[in-house]
Amino acid sequence: MQNKAIDFKRQVNIKLADTKLQDALSRLQTRFVEGRSAVISEIHHLEDTRTAAAAIRDCVLNDLDSWLQKFEQQAIAHGAIVHWAETATDANRIVTEIAAQHNVLTAVKSKSMVSEECGLNDALEHAGIKVMETDLGEYILQLAHEAPSHIVAPVVHKNKEEISDLFAEKHQMSRKTGIAELCLEAREILRPAFLNADMGISGANFLIAETGSVLIVTNEGNGRLVTTLPRVHVAITGIEKVVPTLEDVTTLLRLLPRSATGQSITNYVSVLTGNKDAKAHDGPEHFHIILLDNGRSSLIGGEMQEMLRCIRCGACMNHCPVYQNIGGHAYGWVYPGPMGSILTPLLSGLKSSPDLPNASTFCGACAAVCPVKIPLPDLLRNLRTRQMALGLKSRQEVLMLKVWGWLTLHPRIYALATKIGVRILAMMGGERHLLHTLPGATGWTDGRDFPAPSGKTFREMYRKKSTK
Amino acid sequence: MENKVRVGFFVTCLVDSMRPHIGFAAIRLLEAAGCEIVVPAQQTCCGQPGYNSGERKSTVSMALKFLSEFEEFDYVVLPSGSCAGMIRVHYPELFRGDPELQQRFTSLAKRTYELTDFLVNVAKLENVPGNFKGTLTYHDSCSGLRELDVYNQPRALLAKLPGVKIYEMVESTTCCGFGGTFSVKYGELSTRMAENKCQHIAAAGVDAIVGGDLGCLLNIEGRLRRTGDHSTQVLHIAEVLSGLDKDK
Amino acid sequence: MSARDNILSKIREARSSAPQNVPAAPIANYLALHQRGPSPPPPDDLVTGFKKRAIKLSSDVLETSVRMEVPALLAHYLEERKLPLRGVCWTSLVGLPWGAAGLEMLPNPATNQDMVGVTGAFCAIAETGTLMMLSGAETPASTSLLPETHVAVLDPLRIVATMEDAWDLLRLEYKQPPRAVNFISGPSRTADIEQTVTLGAHGPYRVLVILAPP
Structure with missing residues (x-):
C-alpha cells in the first residue's frame, strides 16, 4: 500500500471538520475504552x-x-x-x-x-x-x-x-x-x-x-x-x-x-x-x-526492537486522544494511531512520514494500556531524534531549539531575555491579560487566546525578595 | 518531619516567566510543611522541550547543569509533573552509557518530587494554609499521572480545605492537547483536544479548573477565554492550597 | 541467496551487534519446560464456573444426568425456538435415540443445507466458557461451523479450569495436534457496524451446550 502520510496535516483538518466521522469516532470511547476497562481487571x-x-x-x-x-x-x-x-x-x-x-x-x-x-x-x-x-x-x-x-x-x-x-x-x-x-x-x-x-x-x-x-x-x-x-x-x-x-x-x-x-x-x-x-x-x-x-x-537489535512485540490489539489507538479525534485514514498508511506512527516511518520511510512521530503529546495513554508494554512514547521520541540527526526537521524548529538550548545554558543572558520577553508579552496582553494573536505561534492563537505572562519573572522577584 | 530537610526548589521555566506567584505559592506550602527551601539562582529549564523534539545534545548539557545545581539537596521539588517526570524518568536514561553519571542521576531522581506528591508522601503536610471556597474540578496532567502516579495526592490535599468541593469531570485523565511544541505545530488538533477538555469542564459546572502543570492550564485557559468563558477560574494546585492566588 | 537465507542472516547480523540480545536458554530446553504464565485461580466448581462463563458469552446450557435424554432436551430446545428438527451429528453420537425424540440426525459432515449440527467436544474450559474442538475424520469441523444452530454434547468431567490445562490434556491424549483446534466461545458475532454486537455473523446464530455424562 502506498504511504500517503506526507499529507497528514491537511488530512487532520479535513477529518476534524468531518462531523459524520466525529460522530463515528465517539463510539470508540464507549465500545473500546470502556469495554477494555470492564474486562481487563478480570x-x-x-x-x-x-x-x-x-x-x-x-x-x-x-x-x-x-x-x-x-x-x-x-x-x-x-x-x-x-x-x-x-x-x-x-x-x-x-x-x-x-x-x-x-x-x-x-x-x-x-x-x-x-x-x-x-x-x-x-x-x-x-x-x-x-x-x-x-x-x-x-x-x-x-x-x-x-x-x-x-x-x-x-x-x-x-x-x-x-x-x-x-x-x-x-x-x-x-x-x-x-x-x-x-x-x-x-x-x-x-x-x-x-x-x-x-x-x-x-x-x-x-x-x-x-x-x-x-x-x-x-x-x-x-x-x-x-x-x-x-x-x-x-x-x-x-x-x-x-x-x-x-x-x-x-x-x-x-x-x-x-x-x-x-x-x-x-x-x-x-x-x-x-x-x-x-x-x-x-x-x-x-x-x-x-x-x-x-x-x-531492520528493527532487530536496535533501539526500536520493542515495537516488534506488538500483537495488533489496537488498544493504543483506541486510547489515543489524537486518533480519537482524527480516525485512522489521516495517518496515510496501513497502521494508524501510536503503533502506526512508529511502524509507518520504520517500514515505509521516515522521510515520507515526517509528521507521524511528532503528532503526539506524549500523553502516555497508549503505553499505559499496551498489553506487551511497548514504551510507545519513547519510541516516538527516538524517531524524532532520528529526524533531527538526519536533518529532517524544519530549519525553523532546529534554530529555535538551538537558541533555547544555548540560552538555558547561559543563565544570565537567559534571565535578561526572559525579563524583557515577559514584559513585552504582558504589555501586549492588555487589560484582559490575553493575547489574541502571537507571531510565530498562530498554531496556538488561531483557536485559543494566549494568556499573557504577569510581567516579571519568578527569579527576579525572588532575588529582590531575598536581598531585601 | 523530625529534622528540617533541605529542599532544592526548581520553579520550572514556564512558572518562572508566566506565573511567578505559583513559585511563591509552592514555597509557602513547602515552608508550611517544615522544609528549608533553597532556590538555586542559576536554574533555567529542565531540557524537556529539546529532549522531546529529538535534540539530545543540549538536553545532556542541561541535565548536567541541573545535576550540578541540585545534587546537594535532600530533595528536589517542582510545581510540575512533566518537569519532575523529565528528571525522575528521563535523565537517568540519557546517561545509560556512563555508569557513574547514571548512578548520580538515579540517586537524584529518587529524591525528586512533583509538589503534591512531595507534600503528601514525603513531607506529610497536615495543615493546608489555603482558604479557597467554591467548587472545582481537577485535570490530571499526563506526565504526572502516568510517569509519577500523581492522582490521589492533589485530591487528598484539596480535601483538607473545608471550603472546597470537588466535582470530578469525565475523562479527567485525558490529555488536554498541550504537549509542548505540539500545541503550536498541530494547532487545530491541539485546539480540538483543548475544546473537548473545556466541554467536560463546563459540564462539571464548577468555579475553578485546577491542575498541577502550568502548560496544560495555559492551554485550557486560552481555549476557555477564546470561547467566551471569562468566569471559570484556571488555577494551579499550589495557588489553591497556599491561598496565594494573585500575581503581585 | 534465497529470501530465507537473506532474512535469517539479516536478523543474525543485527543480533550479534546487539549485546543485550543474548538468548535465555537453548530453544529445546525452553520448549521442554512448557512454563505457564500467571493464570487465574480455578473456580470452586468447574461445572458452575464453565456454565456461568458460557452463558455470559451467549451460549445456552442445558444439563441432564441421563445421556439418553439428550435428544429429548434438544427436541424441546428446537421446538421452543421453532427451529428445524433435523440435522447432522458426529458419528460418535449416532447411537442416541434421536428418532424417539422426533429428531432426524444424519451422521454426516455438515453441508450448507444443514440447519442443526450436533457435535461432541474434546473438552471445555471453565476460565472462558469455551468448547475445545479437535478436527478429524470422525469429528468434522464443518458441523460446528456451517449450521445455524450448533449443539455440543459435553461430558461435565471433561471441563478443565484453564486454557493451559486444556493444552496439557491434548498433549496427554494425542501425540501431535490435529489439523485444527478450535476454541468456540458462543455464537459467531460481529460488531463491525457501529460497534454494535450482532449475533450470527458467518457462523452459527446459537450455540447450545448440553452437559451429559458419557
Whole structure:
C-alpha cells in the first residue's frame, strides 16, 4: 500500500471538520475504552501478565532467527509449506504463484493487515484472481474501495446509513436499515463465496514454534470458513509473530481480545497445524505459510526492537486522544494511531512520514494500556531524534531549539531575555491579560487566546525578595 | 518531619516567566510543611522541550547543569509533573552509557518530587494554609499521572480545605492537547483536544479548573477565554492550597 | 541467496551487534519446560464456573444426568425456538435415540443445507466458557461451523479450569495436534457496524451446550 502520510496535516483538518466521522469516532470511547476497562481487571495478576507477555515477545525477538527456524521446521513436519518474502512485492508474487500452481480462480480472505501492507488484493486481481474480503468490515471497505481506518474495527469511520446506501447500491437489493438485517444480507451474499472459493487467505495472530501452528482469533467465523472450506489455505504474516509454546500463546490470548474489543475471549480461536489428512472431510489439502520481512528485520537489535512485540490489539489507538479525534485514514498508511506512527516511518520511510512521530503529546495513554508494554512514547521520541540527526526537521524548529538550548545554558543572558520577553508579552496582553494573536505561534492563537505572562519573572522577584 | 530537610526548589521555566506567584505559592506550602527551601539562582529549564523534539545534545548539557545545581539537596521539588517526570524518568536514561553519571542521576531522581506528591508522601503536610471556597474540578496532567502516579495526592490535599468541593469531570485523565511544541505545530488538533477538555469542564459546572502543570492550564485557559468563558477560574494546585492566588 | 537465507542472516547480523540480545536458554530446553504464565485461580466448581462463563458469552446450557435424554432436551430446545428438527451429528453420537425424540440426525459432515449440527467436544474450559474442538475424520469441523444452530454434547468431567490445562490434556491424549483446534466461545458475532454486537455473523446464530455424562 502506498504511504500517503506526507499529507497528514491537511488530512487532520479535513477529518476534524468531518462531523459524520466525529460522530463515528465517539463510539470508540464507549465500545473500546470502556469495554477494555470492564474486562481487563478480570485478569488476576494483570501487571504480572503484561510483564510475562512482554518477556515472551522479547525472548523470541532476542533470538528471532532461531525461533523462526524452529517454527519452520515444525510447520513443515506437519505438512505445511513455508515461504519467505523479503518485500511486499515478493509476498504478492508468492501468493500469485501458489494460486497459479493450484489453478485458483477465486479466493476468500479473512482479515489480514499484512495483506493490506502488501496491497495483495490488487496484485491478485491483476493476476486475474477474484478476491473477496469476508470480514464484514473489510467486505464493506472492499465494496466502497476504501482502506481500513482501524486495525481491529476497520470500518469504524462509517455509520450504518452509509453502509445501507452502499449495500443497496452494490447488491442491487432493497435498502436495509437495521444492523442485524445488514449483517444477514452480507452473510447470505458471502456464504456461497466461501463454499465455492478455491483458496482461502488469512493472516496469523501468532505462529507457534512448538507445534508449527498458525493461530487466528476471529469473532465472525469467517476466519474458520476461510481456513476450512477452500482446498488451498495461504496464511500470510510478519516474521515477528512467533511465540514459543502453547502456554506462551495462552498468556498473550488472555490479553489480546480484552485489550482489543473488551472481550474476555474471541468467539473463535483456531490453532491450525498442517494440511488435512486423507481421511478427513474438511480442511485444506494445501497449507502455505508466508513469512514476510518487509523491513521488520531492520528493527532487530536496535533501539526500536520493542515495537516488534506488538500483537495488533489496537488498544493504543483506541486510547489515543489524537486518533480519537482524527480516525485512522489521516495517518496515510496501513497502521494508524501510536503503533502506526512508529511502524509507518520504520517500514515505509521516515522521510515520507515526517509528521507521524511528532503528532503526539506524549500523553502516555497508549503505553499505559499496551498489553506487551511497548514504551510507545519513547519510541516516538527516538524517531524524532532520528529526524533531527538526519536533518529532517524544519530549519525553523532546529534554530529555535538551538537558541533555547544555548540560552538555558547561559543563565544570565537567559534571565535578561526572559525579563524583557515577559514584559513585552504582558504589555501586549492588555487589560484582559490575553493575547489574541502571537507571531510565530498562530498554531496556538488561531483557536485559543494566549494568556499573557504577569510581567516579571519568578527569579527576579525572588532575588529582590531575598536581598531585601 | 523530625529534622528540617533541605529542599532544592526548581520553579520550572514556564512558572518562572508566566506565573511567578505559583513559585511563591509552592514555597509557602513547602515552608508550611517544615522544609528549608533553597532556590538555586542559576536554574533555567529542565531540557524537556529539546529532549522531546529529538535534540539530545543540549538536553545532556542541561541535565548536567541541573545535576550540578541540585545534587546537594535532600530533595528536589517542582510545581510540575512533566518537569519532575523529565528528571525522575528521563535523565537517568540519557546517561545509560556512563555508569557513574547514571548512578548520580538515579540517586537524584529518587529524591525528586512533583509538589503534591512531595507534600503528601514525603513531607506529610497536615495543615493546608489555603482558604479557597467554591467548587472545582481537577485535570490530571499526563506526565504526572502516568510517569509519577500523581492522582490521589492533589485530591487528598484539596480535601483538607473545608471550603472546597470537588466535582470530578469525565475523562479527567485525558490529555488536554498541550504537549509542548505540539500545541503550536498541530494547532487545530491541539485546539480540538483543548475544546473537548473545556466541554467536560463546563459540564462539571464548577468555579475553578485546577491542575498541577502550568502548560496544560495555559492551554485550557486560552481555549476557555477564546470561547467566551471569562468566569471559570484556571488555577494551579499550589495557588489553591497556599491561598496565594494573585500575581503581585 | 534465497529470501530465507537473506532474512535469517539479516536478523543474525543485527543480533550479534546487539549485546543485550543474548538468548535465555537453548530453544529445546525452553520448549521442554512448557512454563505457564500467571493464570487465574480455578473456580470452586468447574461445572458452575464453565456454565456461568458460557452463558455470559451467549451460549445456552442445558444439563441432564441421563445421556439418553439428550435428544429429548434438544427436541424441546428446537421446538421452543421453532427451529428445524433435523440435522447432522458426529458419528460418535449416532447411537442416541434421536428418532424417539422426533429428531432426524444424519451422521454426516455438515453441508450448507444443514440447519442443526450436533457435535461432541474434546473438552471445555471453565476460565472462558469455551468448547475445545479437535478436527478429524470422525469429528468434522464443518458441523460446528456451517449450521445455524450448533449443539455440543459435553461430558461435565471433561471441563478443565484453564486454557493451559486444556493444552496439557491434548498433549496427554494425542501425540501431535490435529489439523485444527478450535476454541468456540458462543455464537459467531460481529460488531463491525457501529460497534454494535450482532449475533450470527458467518457462523452459527446459537450455540447450545448440553452437559451429559458419557
